[in-house]
Amino acid sequence: MTKLNKEQTTKTLTVVLNEVLKASKQADKRASQDINRLIENILPFLPTLQNNITMEGVRGAVYDLVDYNSSDEKMKSSSFEMRVGRAIKRALQIHFKMSVYENADGSIKFENSVDQLGNSIKVVDANDNELKKLGTVAYKDGNLFLPSNALEPKVQKEIKGAKTTVKNTDSTLVPLSSKLVDSAFNEANPSASRKVKSAVQTDNTSEMIKLLSEYLTVKIKAKSSLTCKYGQDFKKLEALLDQYFTQRSTLEVNENEQDQHIITANLKDTKIA
Numbered sequence: 001m002t003k004l005n006k007e008q009t010t011k012t013l014t015v016v017l018n019e020v021l022k023a024s025k026q027a028d029k030r031a032s033q034d035i036n037r038l039i040e041n042i043l044p045f046l047p048t049l050q051n052n053i054t055m056e057g058v059r060g061a062v063y064d065l066v067d068y069n070s071s072d073e074k075m076k077s078s079s080f081e082m083r084v085g086r087a088i089k090r091a092l093q094i095h096f097k098m099s100v101y102e103n104a105d106g107s108i109k110f111e112n113s114v115d116q117l118g119n120s121i122k123v124v125d126a127n128d129n130e131l132k133k134l135g136t137v138a139y140k141d142g143n144l145f146l147p148s149n150a151l152e153p154k155v156q157k158e159i160k161g162a163k164t165t166v167k168n169t170d171s172t173l174v175p176l177s178s179k180l181v182d183s184a185f186n187e188a189n190p191s192a193s194r195k196v197k198s199a200v201q202t203d204n205t206s207e208m209i210k211l212l213s214e215y216l217t218v219k220i221k222a223k224s225s226l227t228c229k230y231g232q233d234f235k236k237l238e239a240l241l242d243q244y245f246t247q248r249s250t251l252e253v254n255e256n257e258q259d260q261h262i263i264t265a266n267l268k269d270t271k272i273a
Contacts, residue, residue, distance in 0.1 A: 006048045013041040014065045017084075021066055024080035031083060036142030038087030039094075046095050053095065053116050055189065058088050086178070089185045094139045098188050099123075100150040101131040108134065108153065110184040138173060144181055145173040212237065 020034045042062070046053050049061055062084055069075055096112035101123050103109060111123045113136060123131045135150030149168035157166045176184070 009041075009044045009048060010065065013045050013062070016041045017062060017066045017068075020083055021068065021077060021080045024077045024083060031079070032142065034083045035087045035090075038083060039091050039139075039142060042087055042091040043094060046091065051116055053092070054191075055088060055092065058092070059084065062088070086181075090139070090142075090144055090181065092189070093137055093144060093181070093185060096188070097136050098184065099136040100134045100146060102134050102153055103131065104129070106154060108151070110187045112188050135171075137176075144176045146176060147171045148174050 016037050020038060023030050023034060042058070045061075046058065049057060052058075052061070063070070068080070070081060097114050098110055099113040100108050101111055104125060109131070111121070113121055113123070113133065115121055123133070125131060134153060135147040138145040148170040151174060152168055154165050155168045156163050158164070159166075
């Protein structure tokens with residue numbers, strides 16, 4: 001890969017982004033090709049971001065290069081965002097030299113093996129024991145690869161008619177599926193996927209409202225201060241609710257007065273035949 005300076009790198013990536021953005025609004029047949037081009041051009045761009053080489057940091061910088069605003073409905077292109085998102089993930093996995101490590105129980109885990117400055121990271125278990133690195137991700141023609149024995153350290157082999165678990169010695173590079181790339185990225189970069197995880201958590205708002213209602217009902221019946229595990233929290237919430245409804249009542253009065261002024265003005269302008 002030819003080494004370019006910061007200005008050339010940014011200019012080249014901007015050209016590619018504009019082409020991909022335009023193409024994404026026409027057809028999805030070029031998606032793989034576009035993602036590959038983006039990876040090739042995002043990789044040399046990453047060092048220019050210094051300490052902001054994160055999923056959100058890179059996405060923001062890339063969008064800024066083409067003045068792309070995802071909240072602008074006229075500009076929004078889900079296809080473009082998909083291409084950029086997948087390219088950034090793969091570029092980060094290459095940049096941080098994502099590797100496979102073996103846990104004490106024989107299972108595997110994905111972790112980045114270098115930090116933003118390129119320094120090696122010591123990957124340890126809960127007991128601070130260093131884990132064995134089985135393999136590091138390789139990149140070629142838009143695909144990510146890992147050795148077969150890194151993805152599956154032990155395999156079943158039939159010896160004299162009996163199936164036995166043995167060490168996998170096959171180091172053939174295996175292309176990673178999109179699903180595996182995503183799950184590996186999320187495991188190696190938990191903070192990047194935290195927002196997504198929180199979005200799918202169970203909504204317990206109804207349960208909270210029910211709990212508050214029960215508390216207030218008991219308090220009203222008791223006609224006195226009530227002591228309970230969440231008493232102080234409920235008191236704060238009561239004060240906020242009181243403040244909210246007071247403010248809401250004021251707003252409603254103002255809105256009603258404003259509506260009345262509008263109605264009166266309209267009646268004045270209305271000509272009766």
